[in-house]
Amino acid sequence: MTERAHAEGHAEKHAGEHAEVWSGSWVAERLGVGLTGDEALTGLLGLALRRNPKRAHLLVSNVLGKHVPQSPSVVYGHGVALGRRVRGLLGAEEAERAVVLGYAETATGLGHSVADGLGPAPYLHSTRRPVAGVARAGGFEESHSHATSHLLLPEDPALLAGDGPLVLVDDEFSTGNTVLNTVRALHERYPRKRYVVVALVDMRSPADAGRLEDFAREIGARVDLVTTASGTVRLPPGVLEKGQELVARHEATATEPSGPAPAAPPSGSVEHVRLRWPHDVPDGGRHGFTAAHRARLEAALPAMAARIAEALPAGAQRVLVLGFEELMYAPLRLAHALEQTVGVDVRYSTTTRSPVLAVDDPGYAIRTRLVFPAHDDPADGPGERYAYNVAGGGFDAVVAVVDSAADTPALHAPNGLAARLAAHVPHVLLAVVPSYVPRPPHDPERPSMLPEPLRGPDFSSYAPDEVGWLLQDLSGVTLEAPTEEREEAIQSGGAHYAESLPVEYQPSEQYQELFHAALKTSAARLARAVGAVTEIVLAERSPRPVLVSLARAGTPVGVLMRRWAQFRHGLDLPHYAVSIVRGRGIDANALRWLADHHDPADVVFVDGWTGKGAITRELAAALREFEASDGITGFDPEIAVLADPGSCVRTYGTRDDFLIPSACLNSTVSGLISRTVLRADLVGPHDFHGAKFYRELAGADLSPDFLDAVSACFPDVTDTVDAQVKDLLSADRTPTWEGWTAVERISEEYGIHDVNLVKPGVGETTRVMLRRVPWKVLARTGAGADLDHVRLLAEQRGVPVEEVADLPYTCVGLIHPQYTRGATGADGKAVTL
Numbered sequence: 001m002t003e004r005a006h007a008e009g010h011a012e013k014h015a016g017e018h019a020e021v022w023s024g025s026w027v028a029e030r031l032g033v034g035l036t037g038d039e040a041l042t043g044l045l046g047l048a049l050r051r052n053p054k055r056a057h058l059l060v061s062n063v064l065g066k067h068v069p070q071s072p073s074v075v076y077g078h079g080v081a082l083g084r085r086v087r088g089l090l091g092a093e094e095a096e097r098a099v100v101l102g103y104a105e106t107a108t109g110l111g112h113s114v115a116d117g118l119g120p121a122p123y124l125h126s127t128r129r130p131v132a133g134v135a136r137a138g139g140f141e142e143s144h145s146h147a148t149s150h151l152l153l154p155e156d157p158a159l160l161a162g163d164g165p166l167v168l169v170d171d172e173f174s175t176g177n178t179v180l181n182t183v184r185a186l187h188e189r190y191p192r193k194r195y196v197v198v199a200l201v202d203m204r205s206p207a208d209a210g211r212l213e214d215f216a217r218e219i220g221a222r223v224d225l226v227t228t229a230s231g232t233v234r235l236p237p238g239v240l241e242k243g244q245e246l247v248a249r250h251e252a253t254a255t256e257p258s259g260p261a262p263a264a265p266p267s268g269s270v271e272h273v274r275l276r277w278p279h280d281v282p283d284g285g286r287h288g289f290t291a292a293h294r295a296r297l298e299a300a301l302p303a304m305a306a307r308i309a310e311a312l313p314a315g316a317q318r319v320l321v322l323g324f325e326e327l328m329y330a331p332l333r334l335a336h337a338l339e340q341t342v343g344v345d346v347r348y349s350t351t352t353r354s355p356v357l358a359v360d361d362p363g364y365a366i367r368t369r370l371v372f373p374a375h376d377d378p379a380d381g382p383g384e385r386y387a388y389n390v391a392g393g394g395f396d397a398v399v400a401v402v403d404s405a406a407d408t409p410a411l412h413a414p415n416g417l418a419a420r421l422a423a424h425v426p427h428v429l430l431a432v433v434p435s436y437v438p439r440p441p442h443d444p445e446r447p448s449m450l451p452e453p454l455r456g457p458d459f460s461s462y463a464p465d466e467v468g469w470l471l472q473d474l475s476g477v478t479l480e481a482p483t484e485e486r487e488e489a490i491q492s493g494g495a496h497y498a499e500s501l502p503v504e505y506q507p508s509e510q511y512q513e514l515f516h517a518a519l520k521t522s523a524a525r526l527a528r529a530v531g532a533v534t535e536i537v538l539a540e541r542s543p544r545p546v547l548v549s550l551a552r553a554g555t556p557v558g559v560l561m562r563r564w565a566q567f568r569h570g571l572d573l574p575h576y577a578v579s580i581v582r583g584r585g586i587d588a589n590a591l592r593w594l595a596d597h598h599d600p601a602d603v604v605f606v607d608g609w610t611g612k613g614a615i616t617r618e619l620a621a622a623l624r625e626f627e628a629s630d631g632i633t634g635f636d637p638e639i640a641v642l643a644d645p646g647s648c649v650r651t652y653g654t655r656d657d658f659l660i661p662s663a664c665l666n667s668t669v670s671g672l673i674s675r676t677v678l679r680a681d682l683v684g685p686h687d688f689h690g691a692k693f694y695r696e697l698a699g700a701d702l703s704p705d706f707l708d709a710v711s712a713c714f715p716d717v718t719d720t721v722d723a724q725v726k727d728l729l730s731a732d733r734t735p736t737w738e739g740w741t742a743v744e745r746i747s748e749e750y751g752i753h754d755v756n757l758v759k760p761g762v763g764e765t766t767r768v769m770l771r772r773v774p775w776k777v778l779a780r781t782g783a784g785a786d787l788d789h790v791r792l793l794a795e796q797r798g799v800p801v802e803e804v805a806d807l808p809y810t811c812v813g814l815i816h817p818q819y820t821r822g823a824t825g826a827d828g829k830a831v832t833l
Contacts, residue, residue: 022046023060025363030246031239033057037203037231044201044229046365049247049357056243058356059233060365061200064171065332066106067356067366067388069320069347072335078228079110082198083117085226086167089196092737095119097164098196102285103171103178104128104150105353109328111169112285114198118167119740120291120617122624124159126150127286127326129405130379134287134438137189150182155287155438156628160186165194173199173227176208180215187219195223202230247357270418270428273311273399275304275334279680282436283403284329290621295614296583297333299756305337308399313427316344316396322387322421323350324402325376330433331401338399347395351387351417358388368392370424372417376406387417390424397427405435438628450593451688453576459693460671461701466559467671468576470590471551474677474690508796514789515669515702519661519709521785526660527713529642529653530557531721534564536651536728537604537640544571545604548594550615550639551577551691552670553763554607556662556703557642560710561606567714574598579676579689582614582756585622587689591635600634604651607641608660611764612743612755613648613735615639645761645809646739657810659786662706663763666770667694671703742808746778750814757815760808762786768813769793775816776800780807787811 023046027033035041046060046068060067065075087095095118102111102125115123130151137152137160154160166186168179179197197212202225204212216223277283278300281293312319321338323331328350335348358369368391374383390398398421402411407430412418421428453468454460460469537545549558555577565571578590594603605619620637627633639649645657662669674692677683683690743758752758759768768774769790777794779787781803790811794801 021362023062023363023365026359026361027057027364029363031057031242032234032236033239034234035203035231036234038229040229041201041231048359048364048366049243049250051244051247051251051355051357056240056247057233057235058354058365059172059174059201059203060356061171062365064106064110064200065323065328065348066171066350066352067354069349069389069393072321072332072339072346072348075109075348076113076332076336078200079113080117082110082169082200082226082228083114083119085117086114086196086198087118089224089226090165090194092741093734094165094194095121096735096737097162098167099124099159099162099164100167100169101125101152101160101182102169105326105328107170108284108326109323109332109350110171110200111198112289112329113332114167114169115285115289116294120294120621121167122159122291122621123285123289124152124154124287125285125326126152128378128380129286129326129376131287131438153287156624158624158627159288160190162190163192165196166192167196167198169198171200173197173202173204173225174233176204176212180212183215183219183221183223187221191219191221193221195221196226197223198226200228202227203233205232250357250359269426270422270430271311273308273429273431275307275431275433276300277304277433283433284327284436286326287436287438290625291617292583292585292621292625295618295756298754299583301333301337302341304334305341308334308338308429308431309342311429312342312344312397316427318345318347318393318395320347320349320390320393320395320398320425322390322398322400323348324400324406325351325353325385327401327403327406327433334399334401334431347393349387349389351385353383353385355384355386356388360392370417370420372415372420373410373413375402375408375410375416377408385417387420390421392424395425397429398425399429399431401431401433403433403435407432450589450596450686453593456671460673461698461703462555462559462671465572466562466575467549467555468574469551469673469691470576470578470587470593470688471676471691472683472688473693474682475692475695477682477690477692510792514792515661515665518659518785518789519706522659522661523709524713524717525658526560526642526710527717528720528724530560530710531564531568531653531714531717532724532728533640533642533651533653534561534568535721535725537561538565538569539725539729540651541604541636541638541640542602544602545573546594546598546602547573547575547606548603549575549577549606550580550619551676552667552673553609553663554605554641555670555673556706557608558606559707561640563707563711564714567711568718577673579678579691580615580619580622581676581678581689582618584678585625586619588622588626588629589686589688591623591626591632592630593688595630595632595634600632601636603635605637605639607639608662609643609761609763610639610641610646610648610652610739611760612740612758613646613737614756616648643761643763647736648739649735650733652733657761659762659789663766665702668697668700669702669706672697672701738808743812746812746814752814752817754817757817759813759815761812762790762810765790765811765813766793768815769797769799773816774799775814776802778802778804778807778812778814780810781805783810 022042027047048058048060050058062068063078098121100115100121100123102108104126108125112123115121134153137154278296281296321331321335339346356366358366360367366388370387374385453470455464456462547558549555558575562573562575565573578587580586623635623637640651642653644652644655672694677690743755747755747758779801
């Protein structure tokens with residue numbers, strides 16, 4: 001079961017639980033307010049009273065993590081489960097085009113969790129914090145709220161401009177006014193055909209429900225609704241006046257901890273914990289959060305949770321992770337990761353602007369209230385802020401998570417949040433997440449001239465006209481580390497895989513014989529795929545494309561495509577190789593060089609094959625970020641690949657999962673060039689990413705042999721290619737992303753809990769065997785010679801090969817989960833190396 005599935009399980013269990021005393025009974029008995037509808041409502045919601053001239057009662061969610069401390073698995077699980085339902089409603093293709101928008105402040109974390117469940121969708125939440133230099137992309141009003149103005153401040157101006165579905169997420173759907181205001185404001189600027197409204201609870205009256213349907217017909221769009229439960233609130237006549245009177249009476253007699261801060265110094269300790277938040281990952285969705293950001297955060301979470309766990313006091317049994325107003329998602333994910341790390345009761349909630357009456361009664365949702373001054377210099381001026389149900393919660397420690405904009409003297413003042421917490425909890429840890437500041441559209445310090453591409457024979461064994469490398473030469477730097485050390489560092493979050501290089505695999509004589517045999521039997525098949533993908537590029541993308549291969553697996557394919565265009569059409573196409581790093585994006589300086597020398601619309605990105613489509617998504621997200629940062633448009637994120645077994649792209653030579661011999665080896669079939677390297681101490685902000693040229697391996701270089709063997713087949717496959725291209729051009733080549741779906745299923749079935757450790761396809765499995773610490777190989781029953789080299793590598797490394805019927809790929813490589821030297825995998829068996 002994956003971490004998200006685990007969270008969903010907690011959510012489903014909790015939704016069916018009912019406390020002995022309903023936390024809305026106190027209000028119901030005094031004001032006659034009641035809930036009618038789904039049985040789950042009283043488990044999901046309690047009631048409280050607040051100082052608000054528009055609405056006396058407050059629906060208090062038990063699963064949102066705002067006012068009521070709750071298990072982070074429950075909170076995250078409800079959001080992820082809703083996102084999965086939205087994905088099922090939209091279908092895989094439409095889900096890939098969706099954008100998720102959450103509402104400040106209460107639904108910022110919920111919306112982000114929904115985006116996680118939906119898939120690779122970018123996420124944005126509204127905000128009440130204006131940010132200098134960031135243009136508004138819209139705004140709207142929340143009529144019943146205590147603070148009404150919502151701003152939309154995406155770093156990427158195009159984030160909301162697409163025509164894919166817009167998914168709007170709020171904690172409750174009470175009248176529909178907020179959604180109507182949002183859709184009306186956005187539809188005028190960015191019209192689209194489909195909206196999905198998501199909420200934990202739908203509490204609209206029948207009349208309000210009809211208004212939304214009428215509005216959808218008015219704008220000519222489809223509006224769907226996805227909720228966990230639905231019902232209505234029964235409000236007797238005069239409830240607003242009675243509620244205000246009740247609030248005034250109880251506030252007049254309120255005592256600590258609901259009242260002002262005590263004059264005495266706090267009794268508990270306050271210590272800082274350093275998270276080491278990943279560089280350039282936003283603290284939330286205020287300015288947008290992409291799939292690339294998500295991947296980097298997922299990789300860093302275990303290490304950050306471990307640092308929090310180390311800082312907790314010995315013997316702590318009940319811990320609260322407390323977020324800060326709109327900063328809900330980052331604390332939630334930290335709390336969720338901490339919950340998986342330590343064997344104690346972890347709870348999660350956040351501070352809020354919302355003033356709510358506290359009544360210490362089991363039938364009331366808000367038992368205690370801490371009051372403290374705003375500490376983030378809010379645009380609307382100073383004011384009170386609140387933390388509910390913290391005092392008296394039995395917590396041994398509180399981990400308060402704030403962003404750096406809120407780490408001010410007011411936070412640490414005698415009446416500030418830190419002191420208020422320390423007065424009621426023995427140990428307070430303060431973790432500061434850096435506030436994300438969007439990059440300016442243009443960097444005046446950026447140098448106007450970037451170096452010319454590196455070319456052979458000075459860099460790579462390819463001929464100078466075959467490819468220009470938009471990289472810097474790091475051949476003189478020692479970057480290699482043993483595979484086991486790299487794997488441990490990568491999985492622990494201590495290092496990124498692009499910060500070091502694996503020791504180059506030196507194939508045995510038997511393995512080299514397999515390579516030559518595979519090349520001999522597959523050369524014609526490769527030639528057909530090269531011809532087909534090149535012809536599709538020429539027909540659909542550009543008559544004179546600029547081939548840009550993704551180093552290094554894409555580079556031999558780019559050279560072959562260039563050779564085909566020359567052989568068949570007499571074209572001398574430019575070809576460059578650039579670096580793209582999972583979780584870090586494509587080399588922006590390489591894009592700038594390309595834009596300076598070519599029309600971005602002519603650029604066609606080339607790769608060898610697709611697995612689950614991670615690089616496809618990475619490239620699309622990186623190009624969106626590049627457009628926002630540099631204002632340069634026109635680069636097409638659609639990758640052209642030799643083989644697309646994952647069904648991730650439209651431009652391919654084949655969708656068969658077969659052995660591409662260039663996947664069998666590393667640098668010795670890729671021009672003697674290493675993997676690309678991105679490390680801060682070696683690659684500056686104005687440098688290309690780096691790589692090494694292994695000149696010392698010239699005696700073992702098979703790069704020319706591979707290219708020449710495939711090129712020699714071109715004359716023999718011309719007629720076949722023409723027929724194949726005709727069929728492909730008339731076929732429906734829409735990506736189905738079935739590979740991603742299969743990987744998610746395998747990750748759950750084998751207890752890995754991380755799709756990044758599941759590498760589908762012959763090429764990716766080979767990479768696992770050569771570069772990572774493999775756990776096992778799944779082979780489709782009856783797979784033949786395409787897997788001979790994988791079986792040999794598995795035998796040499798002591799890795800079991802398990803035959804699986806109905807596997808969508810020829811094989812799948814599983815990286816050892818949670819690897820440390822001497823570790824056990826998800827099956828409880830120790831790895832052997």
